[in-house]
Amino acid sequence: MPRFKVLITDHVWPTTELEATVLREEANAEVVVAPDGSEETLISLAGDVDAIMTCFAQVTPNVLKAASNCVAVGRFGVGVDNIAVDTATELGMAVTYVPDYCVDEVSDHVMALLLTWNRRVALFDNSVKGEGWGSVPLTMRMMRLRGKTIGIIGFGRIGQAVAQKALAFGMRVLASDPLFNPQTAALRGARYVDTDTLLRESDFVSLHAPLNPHTQNMIGERELGLMKSESFLVNCARGGLIDEDALHSALTGGGIAGAGLDVMADNHPPNDHPLLSLDNIIVTPHVAFFSQESTLELEQRAAREVACVLTGRMPDNLVNPAVLEHESPRHSLTIGT
Numbered sequence: 001m002p003r004f005k006v007l008i009t010d011h012v013w014p015t016t017e018l019e020a021t022v023l024r025e026e027a028n029a030e031v032v033v034a035p036d037g038s039e040e041t042l043i044s045l046a047g048d049v050d051a052i053m054t055c056f057a058q059v060t061p062n063v064l065k066a067a068s069n070c071v072a073v074g075r076f077g078v079g080v081d082n083i084a085v086d087t088a089t090e091l092g093m094a095v096t097y098v099p100d101y102c103v104d105e106v107s108d109h110v111m112a113l114l115l116t117w118n119r120r121v122a123l124f125d126n127s128v129k130g131e132g133w134g135s136v137p138l139t140m141r142m143m144r145l146r147g148k149t150i151g152i153i154g155f156g157r158i159g160q161a162v163a164q165k166a167l168a169f170g171m172r173v174l175a176s177d178p179l180f181n182p183q184t185a186a187l188r189g190a191r192y193v194d195t196d197t198l199l200r201e202s203d204f205v206s207l208h209a210p211l212n213p214h215t216q217n218m219i220g221e222r223e224l225g226l227m228k229s230e231s232f233l234v235n236c237a238r239g240g241l242i243d244e245d246a247l248h249s250a251l252t253g254g255g256i257a258g259a260g261l262d263v264m265a266d267n268h269p270p271n272d273h274p275l276l277s278l279d280n281i282i283v284t285p286h287v288a289f290f291s292q293e294s295t296l297e298l299e300q301r302a303a304r305e306v307a308c309v310l311t312g313r314m315p316d317n318l319v320n321p322a323v324l325e326h327e328s329p330r331h332s333l334t335i336g337t
Helices: 017-027 039-046 061-066 085-091 103-118 121-131 157-168 182-187 195-201 221-226 244-253 292-310 321-325
Strands: 004-008 029-033 051-054 072-075 094-096 149-153 172-176 204-207 232-235 258-261 281-283
Touching: 004 017, 004 039, 004 292, 017 029, 017 292, 039 061, 051 292, 061 085, 072 292, 085 094, 085 321, 094 292, 103 121, 103 157, 103 204, 103 232, 103 258, 103 281, 149 157, 149 195, 157 172, 172 195, 195 221, 221 244, 244 258
Parallel strands: 004 029, 004 051, 051 072, 072 094, 149 172, 149 204, 204 232, 232 258, 258 281
Antiparallel strands: none
């Protein structure tokens, strides 16, 4: 007889067998997978579960309040902006995540978008297949990357990995992050500058900030107006970092040359979204995290984090350490466990 029940709200990989195995073996827990990630569905399933694991579904305050037995909320991923962390903390629930599982994949994807744009790979591929060899005149702007500047906003694990790869191409790296200082940036081969300076001087800008009230729409009309007209903006972090109306205006009005997006404000934008009709934008459907290796790692580590909380062991990555001081915690974690 299983001791615990874990609700998985959603997933983008074929099965949840790996998570189920980890949870069964390490916490004697069974898994229930939601048929959809709507708030109504999650509320209906949350009443008797001991933990919730989520990928992209919104774990709202209402879902958490309905989960009267829940001791842990685990994120399949790096950010936790789809989890009502403050509510979880108030209710005494531990929140976990996996902050470092896809550093190589996301930084690779940033460089892929940058190179695809700069070398016009998609344009040439489409022209050869549709119109024949040599059908596109070489009149477009293509930069020699060596000596060009990439600005990285958010200089954590992924931002630093992007810097390392850009340096290998001979690029100059600027970094902006309130949590880092010039000395830390210099150790990674970057020059620390304020965000406005970064936007003015960069030929390519890559976003790696978390999404929170301070970073929502951090790239808007003013910021886009600071960028070079030939610059290219990459976002493989969170869609809400960019004001999409302002981006559309900049892309159609010549404010910047192009953009590469793996994320958008709407996790499932409609096919007629104005940005998707533009030729100077490259869009991928939130897949920068993906490789077979990264997904397997994510499933195992996310499940293990939740199993730790269920069995009273301190997880490796606790999002809300304040919950350890809760007067009436639902978890049994203590410092040193």
